[in-house]
Amino acid sequence: MNSSARAVVIGGGVVGASVLYHLAKIGWTDVMLIEKSELTAGSTWHAAGGMHTFNGEANISRLQKYTIDLYREIEALSGQSCGLHPNGGLMLAATQGELDSLKLICSRARYLGMETQMISMAEAQQLNPLIDPSYFCGALWRADGGHCDPSGTTHAYAKAARQLGASIERFTRVLSLTQRRDHSWDVLTDKGTVHAEHVINCAGLWAREVGHMVGIELPVLAMEHHYLLTEDLPELKGRDREVVNTTDYAGEIYLRQERGGMLIGTYEPNGIPWAPIRTPDDFSMQLLPDDFARLAPYFEVGFKHFPALGRVGIRKAINGPFTFAPDGNPLVGPVRGLKNFWVACGVMAGFSQGGGIGLVLSRWMAHNDPGQDIISMDVARFGSFATPKYTAIKVPENYSRRFRLAYPNEELPAARPVRRSPIYDRLLGAGAVMGANFGLEQALWFAPPGVARNETPTYRRSEAFPIVGAECRAVRAGVGIYETSNYGKYEVTGRGARAWLDRVFASRIPKPGRLGLAPMLNTAGRIVGDLSIACLAEDRFLIIGSGFAEEFHLRWFWQAEPPADVFVRSAASTLAGVSIAGPGARALLQRLVRVDLSAAAFKLFQVRETTVGFAPAIVTRAGFTGELGYEIWTTPDYFASLYDDLWDSGRDLGLTRFGGRALSSLRLEKGYGSFNKDFRPDYTAAETGLDRFVDFNKPEFTGRSAAVAERVGGPVRRFVILEVAAIDADVVGYESILKDGKAVGYVTSGAYGHCVGKSLAAGYVPTALAREGETLEIDILGEMCRATVRIEPLYDPQGARLRG
Ligand SMILES: Cc1cc2nc3c(=O)[nH]c(=O)nc-3n(C[C@H](O)[C@H](O)[C@H](O)COP(=O)(O)OP(=O)(O)OC[C@H]3O[C@@H](n4cnc5c(N)ncnc54)[C@H](O)[C@@H]3O)c2cc1C
Numbered sequence: 001m002n003s004s005a006r007a008v009v010i011g012g013g014v015v016g017a018s019v020l021y022h023l024a025k026i027g028w029t030d031v032m033l034i035e036k037s038e039l040t041a042g043s044t045w046h047a048a049g050g051m052h053t054f055n056g057e058a059n060i061s062r063l064q065k066y067t068i069d070l071y072r073e074i075e076a077l078s079g080q081s082c083g084l085h086p087n088g089g090l091m092l093a094a095t096q097g098e099l100d101s102l103k104l105i106c107s108r109a110r111y112l113g114m115e116t117q118m119i120s121m122a123e124a125q126q127l128n129p130l131i132d133p134s135y136f137c138g139a140l141w142r143a144d145g146g147h148c149d150p151s152g153t154t155h156a157y158a159k160a161a162r163q164l165g166a167s168i169e170r171f172t173r174v175l176s177l178t179q180r181r182d183h184s185w186d187v188l189t190d191k192g193t194v195h196a197e198h199v200i201n202c203a204g205l206w207a208r209e210v211g212h213m214v215g216i217e218l219p220v221l222a223m224e225h226h227y228l229l230t231e232d233l234p235e236l237k238g239r240d241r242e243v244v245n246t247t248d249y250a251g252e253i254y255l256r257q258e259r260g261g262m263l264i265g266t267y268e269p270n271g272i273p274w275a276p277i278r279t280p281d282d283f284s285m286q287l288l289p290d291d292f293a294r295l296a297p298y299f300e301v302g303f304k305h306f307p308a309l310g311r312v313g314i315r316k317a318i319n320g321p322f323t324f325a326p327d328g329n330p331l332v333g334p335v336r337g338l339k340n341f342w343v344a345c346g347v348m349a350g351f352s353q354g355g356g357i358g359l360v361l362s363r364w365m366a367h368n369d370p371g372q373d374i375i376s377m378d379v380a381r382f383g384s385f386a387t388p389k390y391t392a393i394k395v396p397e398n399y400s401r402r403f404r405l406a407y408p409n410e411e412l413p414a415a416r417p418v419r420r421s422p423i424y425d426r427l428l429g430a431g432a433v434m435g436a437n438f439g440l441e442q443a444l445w446f447a448p449p450g451v452a453r454n455e456t457p458t459y460r461r462s463e464a465f466p467i468v469g470a471e472c473r474a475v476r477a478g479v480g481i482y483e484t485s486n487y488g489k490y491e492v493t494g495r496g497a498r499a500w501l502d503r504v505f506a507s508r509i510p511k512p513g514r515l516g517l518a519p520m521l522n523t524a525g526r527i528v529g530d531l532s533i534a535c536l537a538e539d540r541f542l543i544i545g546s547g548f549a550e551e552f553h554l555r556w557f558w559q560a561e562p563p564a565d566v567f568v569r570s571a572a573s574t575l576a577g578v579s580i581a582g583p584g585a586r587a588l589l590q591r592l593v594r595v596d597l598s599a600a601a602f603k604l605f606q607v608r609e610t611t612v613g614f615a616p617a618i619v620t621r622a623g624f625t626g627e628l629g630y631e632i633w634t635t636p637d638y639f640a641s642l643y644d645d646l647w648d649s650g651r652d653l654g655l656t657r658f659g660g661r662a663l664s665s666l667r668l669e670k671g672y673g674s675f676n677k678d679f680r681p682d683y684t685a686a687e688t689g690l691d692r693f694v695d696f697n698k699p700e701f702t703g704r705s706a707a708v709a710e711r712v713g714g715p716v717r718r719f720v721i722l723e724v725a726a727i728d729a730d731v732v733g734y735e736s737i738l739k740d741g742k743a744v745g746y747v748t749s750g751a752y753g754h755c756v757g758k759s760l761a762a763g764y765v766p767t768a769l770a771r772e773g774e775t776l777e778i779d780i781l782g783e784m785c786r787a788t789v790r791i792e793p794l795y796d797p798q799g800a801r802l803r804g
Pocket of ligand 1: 010011012013014015016034035036037038039040041042043044045046047048049050051172173174175202203204205206207210225226227318319320321322344345346347348349350351352353
């Protein structure tokens with residue numbers, strides 16, 4: 001074994017093997033994989049090998065397609081077969097909701113360039129003759145996917161990596177990791193120490209334990225998972241093609257052909273976590289005892305929906321563990337505070353995702369940039385709220401919903417509430433329907449007295465539609481109050497703060513008493529943040545961003561290496577906030593403050609520290625609704641008093657509570673994009689339109705040269721708002737935008753604009769089509785809807801109300 005390597009990959013499952021291959025491919029040939037047993041010995045060897053391109057996130061779908069397409073490449077390079085059965089996939093719907101969901105997948109697939117279509121049940125039966133069509137109402141066929149041989153695939157990666165110069169040490173256990181002062185690592189194994197610049201945790205079932213070696217608690221948990229292999233089926237004899245891999249959402253069943261029989265697996269409702277505290281060291285190439293008594297009712301559903309399966313015997317049962325993150329997506333990327341330590345774990349679909357994970361991680365390590373937006377599989381989407389208790393509750397919930405289609409208006413109940421603001425009970429008492437953002441409860445909408453809080457999960461407009469409409473109108477006509485505690489908040493202080501911020505942000509850093517909109521770019525000139533900076537004093541700044549991205553932005557700030565005279569800290573739990581918006585906002589706030597709020601005295605984008613009623617507060621004249629508005633920040637101990645004061649003072653002004661749904665509608669009427677939906681690391685400053693806040697006169701800031709270069713040629717696509725002739729469903733995201741039947745872009749977010757009376761979509765289209773009145777189409781749940789580009793905001797285009 002060599003005593004040094006540029007990078008050591010811990011774990012030789014399908015994920016570690018892929019990471020090794022991709023590092024070698026990107027040119028890091030001095031890389032070593034260390035595996036404590038045989039390759040595949042963890043969860044990989046007993047997988048069912050199913051592969052598909054389906055994921056709620058477009059970029060992850062693309063990476064899954066990349067993974068599947070890659071197999072031919074590694075087969076050619078290694079000479080090792082991946083045992084591919086590229087027979088595509090069928091998804092079966094039993095309810096109108098599931099059917100809608102399949103239609104949404106079809107709309108998305110068009111722009112992703114994937115061959116997908118809705119087919120009749122008769123066509124579905126030709127692809128899988130075992131289906132009893134009486135249980136289903138529709139089907140989707142996709143050409144991508146099928147299944148592969150887990151062991152062959154892992155060995156193909158490994159052999160291909162070796163051919164490129166990588167080395168693999170089997171039967172070698174990593175015992176501990178120690179970081180040197182230069183941030184390189186001593187990897188202590190039972191066969192000696194390897195000195196490595198970088199370490200990657202691909203330890204699968206043991207990812208948690210490898211995390212402990214460096215003092216972190218990764219939110220991963222293993223679940224037991226069963227599948228059965230049947231005896232040969234007479235129905236399959238003589239067929240010239242394999243039964244297509246089939247997913248039955250209603251039955252929570254998947255099946256595929258295995259020789260002359262079938263493989264059938266289920267994700268049952270009351271799944272069992274495996275090794276919840278510590279993964280046994282000696283678990284290698286092992287299975288778990290089967291538990292038919294517990295699982296029989298779920299498999300019986302499968303025998304009903306696919307009756308031929310019930311007529312043959314079971315040849316073999318497999319029960320094996322594999323790991324999940326709380327939301328079911330992988331955990332990938334660098335970990336804040338630990339230089340040169342990377343993770344690629346919590347991968348529940350290694351054969352669909354392993355290749356894509358290797359690709360983005362190798363780019364991230366080599367170029368300090370994954371090359372595309374992957375926030376939904378970034379380890380930084382979880383923060384300190386994702387404790388072991390949270391993970392222990394959330395992972396079984398996710399497991400039980402593996403085959404439930406997620407509705408856009410659905411809020412999952414497990415591990416709630418975790419983080420509560422001081423006014424949580426007041427909001428609940430006022431009828432709030434809550435969602436969770438980064439573990440923090442936030443009001444989505446307020447059920448009026450006598451109206452039920454439960455909303456039917458749907459892709460179409462729900463019972464909440466008219467209620468959200470009323471909240472929107474109340475804001476525009478009078479004044480509304482919205483809790484902003486769920487925003488990301490950071491304090492940057494110290495003598496060097498301004499100079500450091502100037503380097504990190506692309507915008508001008510505001511003077512004391514001012515607030516500035518502040519895009520943050522990566523070196524490729526792509527958007528990694530759309531924040532606002534309030535300058536409280538020359539050496540004191542409050543930065544506000546997206547709550548979901550708190551850990552992501554903290555990691556970004558840490559990577560930007562604040563010097564010794566700059567202090568960055570999260571104010572997530574030390575500041576709570578509220579926004580008031582609408583023409584009555586000034587009159588309301590003036591009742592509680594002594595400072596003059598007149599338009600001339602406190603202008604748009606000014607900030608003041610003052611008292612508001614009982615509360616010492618930071619007040620900014622800003623907001624996201626397009627109305628005259630203020631955001632007020634105070635410490636949690638004063639927050640309830642602040643809220644009560646505002647509420648009591650606003651009664652006669654018609655003060656109305658509004659939630660996140662209304663905010664989405666109001667912001668789209670103004671054409672405002674939102675980070676993580678519309679603005680992501682996939683888009684450049686000019687594409688998003690955030691270039692108008694970039695200070696090109698600054699000699700230096702991250703992403704400057706890329707942003708300057710883009711200015712010369714202009715952006716290839718642009719962010720626009722589209723007015724959609726929708727029927728009873730608004731866009732939810734990632735639907736294809738078409739011109740003359742050809743996909744030219746996709747939707748990033750949408751809502752019904754209640755005050756303009758139009759369904760709205762936000763998205764990106766080629767620059768040539770980003771002109772007022774251009775007519776395009778969006779496929780919403782199978783209906784082609786006219787979509788007209790609107791360059792001017794639909795509401796208050798001159799911004800008169802905002803300037804108030
Ligand atoms: C029954 C079942 C069916 C499945 N079906 C499918 C499917 O159809 N399609 C699909 O895509 N996925 C499926 N999966 C999931 C799939 O198995 C996982 O996504 C995949 O195996 C994860 O691979 P990994 O490399 O992350 O982890 P693992 O395979 O667990 O690999 C981790 C490796 O790290 C090694 N290691 C750990 N600690 C150390 C240490 N200290 N030193 C050295 N080495 C160490 C281990 O020995 C192990 O080999 C299934 C899983 C099960 C259980």
